[in-house]
Amino acid sequence: MENGKWKIDNGKLTMENYIPNTFRMKVRARVIEEYHSVGELRSLLEKYRGERILAIGAGSNLLFQGDFDGVILHSAMRRARALDENGDEVLIEAQAGLVMDELIAQLCDMGLWGLENLSHIPGEVGASAVQNVGAYGVEAKDAIVRVHTMRVSDGQERIFENAECRYGYRDSIFKNELKGQYIVTSVVYRLWKTPHPQLDYGHLRAVTGGTPTPNEVRQAVMQIRRQKLPEVSEIGSAGSFFKNPIVPHEVYEAIAGQYNQVPHFEQDGGVKIPAAWLIEQCGWKGKRVGGAQVYEKQPLVIVNADNATPEDVKNLAQQVCDSVREKFGIHISPEVNYI
Ligand SMILES: Cc1cc2nc3c(=O)[nH]c(=O)nc-3n(C[C@H](O)[C@H](O)[C@H](O)COP(=O)(O)OP(=O)(O)OC[C@H]3O[C@@H](n4cnc5c(N)ncnc54)[C@H](O)[C@@H]3O)c2cc1C
Structure with missing residues (x-):
């Protein structure tokens, strides 16, 4: 694949060296490479040793603050396979470049339980294990058994068992001690054949009724999400901006x-207060700084309303953060990765 011209978003080609990102920021990287095998990834790491390297998925949780003077790597490995079946449990391995929602759709069609509440979250399998994505009472960590990776510094492969990933709320070892040091190549999940519905969060029980199938839960989740969250295809954002x-x-x-x-x-021994509520109490719903706007339907989300620059988004986020601190004495930290 030619440098900087790789497929993403339903096969649509990006412009040369523009970095795909759902915020729709017009930022470039010096080099963008896509790899199709673990061996190819190792060769690329060798080729670019000593340079600034960033692995990305679909760019749905990134805020680039300007052009990226380094090498962006993206996985084109998109297969999933069943590894093992033991009584009620099925182990599935999915490669990092597979779109998470495509994986979940397949699992739901197979009648397997575990990831259905995470339906319609943008992004790819690799990032979901870094971010520990979560929605409606379920987090990726609940199903992750182990994460296969490659070390950036020397191409060594390493498997992290779930406990070694030190998962927390939208958090993992890959965002902290080992930030930028390992590239996820595939993830192994444990799914269930018998019903394991998690319906206690949001309005899921009301929408699904008593004994739904995984696909019915998936449809309900998608219905709720569409009412509240901006569609990536329609408006630029990175989802929840704050934790x-x-x-x-x-x-x-x-x-x-x-x-x-x-x-x-x-x-976790404390009380979680929705940042959306705090932001709304501060009067930010629908407010703008430049082209960036606090989303009307869900104030936790900052959207690219009108050709926003990274500065617009950063300034708006900072002002929101400052006013929540002034009014409530609470610090809200970004969920979005600033690059
Ligand atoms: C509309 C919208 C709704 C959203 N809703 C939710 C939600 O409900 N719950 C939720 O948790 N998140 C949500 N998100 C955030 C986002 O979908 C997740 O963070 C997702 O995991 C990002 O995946 P990605 O492939 O786009 O990763 P990217 O944004 O490309 O990368 C995210 C991070 O992972 C790292 N990374 C990516 N791939 C790899 C790899 N192979 N190896 C190592 N590191 C890697 C990147 O360096 C970066 O630090 C939402 C985003 C949007 C736009």
């Missing part, structure tokens, strides 16, 4: 004393 903060009980109690019905969830 939901988890605060000590006393901080929550203080806020609950001042406001009626503060939405909240017990999590």
Whole structure:
């Protein structure tokens, strides 16, 4: 494949060396390469040793702050296969470049349970294991058994078992201690043949009824998401811009004393307050800075409303963050990766 002209988004070619990203920022990389095998990835790492390397998937969680003076690597390995079946469990290995939602659609068609709540999240398998994507009470880590990787510095392959990935809320070792050091090549998931519906979050139970199939849960998730979130094909964004903060009980109690019905969830020994609620209370819904806008239907999302620049998005995000801190004393941190 020619450098900088690789397929993504239903086969649509990107312009030369423009980096695909769902925020629709017009940014370029010095080099963009796509690889089709683990051997090819190793050769590319050898070729570009010492240069700045960034592995990307579909670019749906990235905010480039300008052109990237380095090498962007993307996996064109998109196969999935069943590895093993043991009683109720099925192990599936999916390669990093497979679109996560395509994998989930296939699994639901096979009647397998485990990832259906993550339907319609943009992005690819490799990134989902780095990000620990989550939605409607399920996170990728719940199904991940192990993650196959290659070390950037010397092309060594390494398998990380689930516990070694140190998964947390939209977090993993690949975003912290080992940031940028390993490229995910494939992910092994454990799925179930018998019903394992997770319907306690959002309106899922109401939409699906009593005993749904994985595909019915998938359809319900997609229906709910379409009402609230911008479609990547229609409007630029990177999904939730901020993480939901988890605060000590006393901080929550203080806020609950001042406001009626503060939405909240017990999590990790603290209280998770939706960042969308905090942002809305600060009056940001629909507000703009340059071409960037806080999304009307879901204030956790910043959208590219009108040819936004990276600066517009950054400034808007900073102002939102500052006002939430001033009003509530709570720091909300970005979920989006600034590059
Ligand atoms: C409209 C919209 C809705 C969204 N909804 C959700 C949601 O409900 N829940 C949720 O969790 N997320 C959501 N997201 C965020 C996004 O979909 C996820 O973060 C997704 O995992 C990003 O996948 P990607 O392939 O686009 O990764 P990219 O954005 O390309 O990369 C994300 C990170 O992963 C790294 N990376 C990518 N591929 C590899 C690899 N093979 N090896 C090592 N590192 C790699 C990148 O360097 C980067 O740090 C949403 C985004 C959008 C635009």
